[in-house]
Amino acid sequence: MAPPPIHILGLGSIGTFIAHSLRSLPTRPPVTLLLHRPGLYDQLVARQGNLRLQIGESGPSAEQGGFDVELLGQQESTPIQCLIVTVKASATLAALQSIHHRLNRQSTVCLLQNGLGQIEQLNAQLFPHPDTRPTYISGIMRLGVYLRAPFDAVLAGMTGSVTVGIVGGHGAARSAESSESASTRYLLDRLTESPILSCTEAPWTELFQAQLLKLSANCIINPLTALLDVRNGALLHNLEVLPLQRQLLHEVSQVFQRLPALQSHPDAQQQFSSASLEASLVSVIQQTASNSSSMREDLHKGRATEIEFINGWVVQQGEKLGVDCSANRLLRQLIRAKRSSAGPEG
Incomplete structure (x- = not known):
């Protein structure tokens, strides 16, 4: 069975870096980039869907391609199994409104953002029923990444890291003790497999x-x-x-x-x-x-x-x-x- 595509919502510095890193794995998973602005979509198509990452201010750069690209608002209904969200915390609810019908209990949503409270907001307004809401992964980014231009990211140094974990307890999703879905384990394994992400998995507490x-x-x-x-x-x-x-x-x-x-x-x-x-x-x-x-x-x-x-x-x-x-x-x-x-x- 073919692995599920990993959808990425938010192509700023972090989203571009994550997408590039996943497609740099030895066994490259399918990655779908979700864009909400037609102008941005056209720019990415014009560069054949390639993303560039430079290591260091004056270090080497490499392009990665083979991404699928979707323009949101096109009435797509294919279920999303793995979703990484890198938009600002304040934009999370609006960003997910157009695709929440494609997310279900078999889906995993990974939030790589600042702040707290996004999950409670999503549950209250988009996924009110515990039996049908997705599993959440939360993450902490300790990386210096910025965009030189759209889809052109710079990783300032190699000393950063990422920590991720399955959200559980205090009413956020399912309990940490519950069995994880196949999409959750698949997404965690891909994130922790990437050397450049330096990503580790931690218990929820x-x-x-x-x-x-x-x-x-x-x-x-x-x-x-x-x-x-x-x-x-x-x-x-x-x-x-x-x-x-x-x-x-x-x-x-x-x-x-x-x-x-x-x-x-x-x-x-x-x-x-x-x-x-x-x-x-x-x-x-x-x-x-x-x-x-x-x-x-x-x-x-x-x-x-x-x-x-x-x-x-x-x-x-x-x-x-x-x-x-x-x-x-x-x-x-x-x-x-x-x-x-x-x-x-x-």
């Missing part, structure tokens, strides 16, 4: 804690660099912003330590203490000092931000758990206001 740790840094770095219009490293040298950072981390710590999913893991109390989160934050800022955060870039380019899935998620959880998250709520409101003052999204 371990992955969830890693996601929370990344989210805690994003709650400070993303909105503050966007509002101050500075690169990440500037946050280390601005003493005026330090009290606000600590208040934000205090709220985040209180929320994380009360999450029901972590109550059976006593080590989580220490891991997510304010002091531990601050040490982790400083380390992340130092490692990414020259970077411009995604939220800052989104505001520069007039795009919707992921604030609802970063600070917004903390605020929502705080409301459920009885934690006052006034500082995170204020930052969410300020980012909303700054985004609104920029005018309609282009």
